[in-house]
Amino acid sequence: MIPKTILKLSDVTLRRENKAILDSINFQVQSGENWVVLGPNGCGKTSLLRIASLFEHPSSGVVSVLGKTLGKTDIRKIRHLVGFTGHGISQLLRPDLETEVVVMTAKYGALEPWWHTYTNEDRAKANAHMKAVGVNHLAKQKFGTLSSGEKQRALLARSLMSDPELLLLDEPASGLDLPGREELINSLSALTSDSHAPPIVMVTHHVEEIPSGFSHILFMKNGSPIASGPISEILNTDNLSKCFGIHLEIREFNGRWSAQGKTN
Ligand SMILES: Nc1ncnc2c1ncn2[C@@H]1O[C@H](COP(=O)(O)OP(=O)(O)O)[C@@H](O)[C@H]1O
Ligand SMILES: [Mg+2]
Numbered sequence: 001m002i003p004k005t006i007l008k009l010s011d012v013t014l015r016r017e018n019k020a021i022l023d024s025i026n027f028q029v030q031s032g033e034n035w036v037v038l039g040p041n042g043c044g045k046t047s048l049l050r051i052a053s054l055f056e057h058p059s060s061g062v063v064s065v066l067g068k069t070l071g072k073t074d075i076r077k078i079r080h081l082v083g084f085t086g087h088g089i090s091q092l093l094r095p096d097l098e099t100e101v102v103v104m105t106a107k108y109g110a111l112e113p114w115w116h117t118y119t120n121e122d123r124a125k126a127n128a129h130m131k132a133v134g135v136n137h138l139a140k141q142k143f144g145t146l147s148s149g150e151k152q153r154a155l156l157a158r159s160l161m162s163d164p165e166l167l168l169l170d171e172p173a174s175g176l177d178l179p180g181r182e183e184l185i186n187s188l189s190a191l192t193s194d195s196h197a198p199p200i201v202m203v204t205h206h207v208e209e210i211p212s213g214f215s216h217i218l219f220m221k222n223g224s225p226i227a228s229g230p231i232s233e234i235l236n237t238d239n240l241s242k243c244f245g246i247h248l249e250i251r252e253f254n255g256r257w258s259a260q261g262k263t264n
Pocket of ligand 2: 170
């Protein structure tokens with residue numbers, strides 16, 4: 001299959017209060033690729049995702065999503081095709097909703113079920129997405145009673161409900177304990193081998209959170225990319241140390257990565 005360009009940022013700059021939050025970003029995601037965006041706190045990762053998810057306009061540069069260019073097309077027609085899960089979404093959801101309802105309502109981007117009519121098919125689809133990320137046994141449990149890890153996986157299922165053609169995840173593993181993190185990462189790995197799953201762009205600042213099966217990485221520092229390309233080629237000690245500004249050593253084991261500071 002010929003790869004399609006799913007996301008293309010050309011010379012994208014974002015300025016706020018005279019500060020360049022993003023500076024000359026060139027970033028492309030092709031179909032079949034799964035990207036990690038890695039960089040320290042405050043380097044512009046969330047800002048990059050907000051632009052890619054069409055929530056924010058850049059100060060300059062060109063943003064194209066699924067072949068449509070921001071500013072040249074009615075973006076409302078494609079916004080629902082970009083799934084986005086970031087901080088704060090959990091707090092918007094009523095805690096006594098059943099988990100399957102939380103997932104199902106994403107069909108219309110809704111937070112409550114009574115605004116739309118749902119069919120048995122919608123419910124079945126929500127359960128299929130929950131099964132794909134290993135939380136289908138929690139379908140009838142109230143969302144507010146799930147553990148943090150279960151919530152994150154339910155939100156991942158929710159972000160798949162609208163059949164997105166691009167999935168953006170902002171630090172999905174942050175705050176999870178080790179089993180929660182590992183379950184989430186395994187779910188993400190499983191998605192990379194599902195031919196129906198969309199390309200994923202996942203933001204993190206820990207190499208330990210990179211799921212096996214992810215293909216590419218963008219290193220960010222102070223609002224600019226410092227390296228990008230296939231994980232197998234550019235995820236190394238030099239780039240990681242440059243990115244975080246300290247000497248780091250990196251190791252790979254079974255397709256997963258770990259890093260630690262150099263002692264000498
Ligand atoms: N609306 C805004 N106004 C001013 N500064 C902002 C705004 N949004 C983000 N920033 C600043 O831009 C920088 C990058 O933020 P962010 O994209 O959230 O980084 P990251 O997700 O990598 O931690 C931070 O220094 C942040 O304080
Ligand atoms: Mg952030």
